Amino acid sequence: MNLFSDIRVLVIDSLDGMVAEGALPAGLKFDNVTVEPPRDAAHGDMASNAAMVLAKPAGLKPRDIAENLAARLEADARVASVEVAGPGFLNLRLAQDVWRGVVTHVLAEGAEFGKSNTGAGHKVNVEFVSANPTGPLHVGHTRGAVFGDTLASLLSFTGHDVTREYYVNDAGAQVDVLARSAYERYREACGHAPEIAEGLYPGDYLVPVGQALKDKFGEALLDKGEADWLAEVREFATQEMMALIRDDLAAIGVTMDRFFSEKSLYGGDKIEAAIKALDDAGLIYEGVLEPPKGKLPDDWEPREQTLFRSSAHGDDVDRPVKKSDGSWTYFAPDIAYHYDKVTRGYDQLIDILGADHGGYVKRIKAVVSALSDGRVPLDIKLTQLVRLYKDGAPFKMSKRSGNFVTLRDVVDQVGADVTRFVMLTRKNDAPLDFDFDKVAEQSKDNPVFYVQYAHARVCSVLRRAEEASVPLSDSANLVDPAEFALARKLAEWPRLVEIAAREHEPHRIAFYLYDLAGEFHALWNKGNEFPALRFLQDDDPAASAAKIALPRAVAVVISAGLGILGVTPATEMR
């Protein structure tokens, strides 16, 4: 149930009625008619722009349309009053029983409230994290992990068939570097001093891998040349790293449905098939790229290469798929991977990348557009930097020394719930400050706490209600403006979910929950001043039951919202 779309249906029906009676010309499109919560509560519960958007095509004055429409809307039992305001807004006030009904409805629906079937029959693939299997996940990956996982949950909530997928870059030069780094740790385990050359991965996390190699191979690899051990060590170390990464993901509650190996694209004809598909579309040719203007690399030389005409699908320039020596570029397996996704029958692809990969967006979109004939939309979401603060000062990370803050560090210090919520307190494309001290704080400055506290307060009330043998009733008794405001906020939940899912913006859930908690805390405190507004009415179980329905409904929605975010709702916070 979405109260806003319900009322919009009422508006559209009324407009149809006007058409039937000749008050409006036939053939009007009502697509642009909206029913929304007004920014200013003084404008009522809902506002519609119907009269304004229809005035021109209908050749009528907005206010004339509005007044006719208003009279029709007022005939509906749900509508208490309608006023025509400003240039032709319709400001609706709904009957008090509608808001009481919202509470009842929320309680009846429980965790189902706000779910929708807008995504029914839609297969969506969300690819995220996809970090190189060369070490543990760090904070930047954490943001992408939380964002992707939450978006996936949100899309499930709206009925989509969602696949969470991780693309494993297990075929490039970086896994050779991993293998060499692990080999040094292996030598170390065998009693030799390791030589961690410049360019190798220095992190301690490879020490146990070295030990494991020794356990497996004994000292058999020591005398061999690199050519003889590289493949085996690479395979082993990559497996170990993926195990590490899976554990990291599990630590913040992320479970992938599928890990797609880049290596699996080689050897068969996967890449060849993908390139052929492009070729069949006339998008592959041999050519020489122009040097970039204004920034000429020192070693520029014209080279004839196999190129993908990505510029035909929105990219700025064409992109090489083969190097001048005939081997594939890194881009070629990316093409094959997205081709694979397209052929797996998804209706929508979503890639979540770090902002430093912004330069690849157009070419990948070009690939999907070309290979799906424009049928499969690809949305690429970039997640901006996470800036760490500790004791009020920026926390420096140095990749070169292997001294970076890992996902594990963060989760160990502040917990998965807090980490997840905080990662969504900014829009994905805005930089995020992550302050270890602020985030651990239990005060209203900390949005996670603020929302959790609201939920815990409801649970506290319910515990007391049980002690006082207050029966639970789904019928709410709302009288005060603060109570109606809260019910109104609850009614926005399904609409908010719909928008967040459509825009692929899970942060909206976090912001909504913060607002909802704010309305709840306001009402709670009003009970200090006006005892009649307290949820528990002394020695009056029936009155208490009617008052408790509203906070119970709040808890239902907070719980559902936090569920999408992957955060546990706290029942007490002592």
Added chain:
RNA sequence: GCACCCGUAGCUCAGCUGGAUAGAGCGCUGCCCUCCGAAGGCAGAGGUCGCGCGUUCGAAUCGCGCCGGGUGCACCA
């Protein structure tokens, strides 16, 4: 030089397929516990929505051009 992202209150940021007098938190000022959890709440001050054109009944939102900040820019993955 080109592309993408960002520019909203002193600070950090929201802002709904374009809607009315642009919001929140922090900070600042002043208040509220014989009272369900004050780990909370209420009120006040504070803004040329970077700038300029344009589209529109209506622009923070859409288009174009500037200015400022970030990121990325040939066979490296």
